[in-house]
Amino acid sequence: MSTAPRVVVHRDKELMAQAAAARLITRIVDAQATRGEASVVLTGGRNGNGLLAALAAAPARDAVDWSRLDLWWGDERFLPEGDPDRNVTQAREALLDAVPLDPKRVHAMPASDGPHGPDADAAAAAYAEELAAAGDPVPAFDVLMLGVGPDTHVASLFPGLPAVRETERTVVGVQDAPKPPPTRITLTLPAIRAAREVWLLAAGEDKAEAAATALSGTDGPRVPAALATGRTHTLWLLDRAAASKLPGPSGV
Numbered sequence: 001m002s003t004a005p006r007v008v009v010h011r012d013k014e015l016m017a018q019a020a021a022a023r024l025i026t027r028i029v030d031a032q033a034t035r036g037e038a039s040v041v042l043t044g045g046r047n048g049n050g051l052l053a054a055l056a057a058a059p060a061r062d063a064v065d066w067s068r069l070d071l072w073w074g075d076e077r078f079l080p081e082g083d084p085d086r087n088v089t090q091a092r093e094a095l096l097d098a099v100p101l102d103p104k105r106v107h108a109m110p111a112s113d114g115p116h117g118p119d120a121d122a123a124a125a126a127y128a129e130e131l132a133a134a135g136d137p138v139p140a141f142d143v144l145m146l147g148v149g150p151d152t153h154v155a156s157l158f159p160g161l162p163a164v165r166e167t168e169r170t171v172v173g174v175q176d177a178p179k180p181p182p183t184r185i186t187l188t189l190p191a192i193r194a195a196r197e198v199w200l201l202a203a204g205e206d207k208a209e210a211a212a213t214a215l216s217g218t219d220g221p222r223v224p225a226a227l228a229t230g231r232t233h234t235l236w237l238l239d240r241a242a243a244s245k246l247p248g249p250s251g252v
């Protein structure tokens with residue numbers, strides 16, 4: 001099936017978050033109705049957290065069987081457990097603490113004071129093993145979400161860094177990231193591309209250039225967002241500001 005990206009533009013970032021949350025609820029409920037469970041990969045960043053907060057506020061959230069949902073992360077800032085800048089800490093605040101998840105199905109990436117200590121590569125290898133135990137080499141994620149950075153980074157795949165070129169490992173440690181903190185853990189493109197659906201989220205004027213570049217057909221390791229595709233669907237969810245540099249008419 002084609003993975004040519006589809007673009008949906010919403011009026012503003014609040015509406016985008018609400019619409020994406022509604023879409024995610026539907027996708028999870030459908031997967032649970034079909035297979036009995038669902039598997040979602042969360043993203044950090046402003047748009048990912050905005051979506052989770054919108055989901056927490058949505059009455060339809062009760063349609064989800066939270067106990068039969070596996071949550072994974074696309075990347076993590078390699079910081080101590082509970083650090084407010086960790087993506088999992090922010091996700092807990094936005095949504096996870098408010099819904100009855102099965103803790104065994106919440107697969108946070110390791111922290112820098114965890115069992116692997118400050119070795120991001122060892123922590124990444126451990127997360128790769130956890131993924132492989134759920135499906136070889138990674139589970140068939142129903143939805144994998146990615147916030148898009150102004151430099152076109154997704155997860156912690158920053159333009160030009162070696163992680164973008166990884167073709168074998170599913171999770172790697174990242175050093176010298178241009179956005180703090182410099183040490184991170186990230187899914188690689190082979191893991192991302194194993195997802196059924198990949199959703200790229202971008203809101204705000206500072207994302208307009210990145211969205212236009214990634215959707216222009218330019219790819220290669222300098223434009224990680226253009227390389228993030230799903231097996232059945234690749235969906236860009238934008239607000240009007242982020243879509244303002246796309247060619248042709250856009251907007252809803």
Ligand SMILES: O=C1O[C@H](COP(=O)(O)O)[C@@H](O)[C@H](O)[C@H]1O
Pocket residue numbers: 043044045046047048074075076077087146147148149150154155156179
């Ligand atoms: O640091 C990160 O940044 C990106 C994008 O974040 P945003 O705030 O510019 O939307 C995010 O997707 C990633 O998970 C996170 O670690």
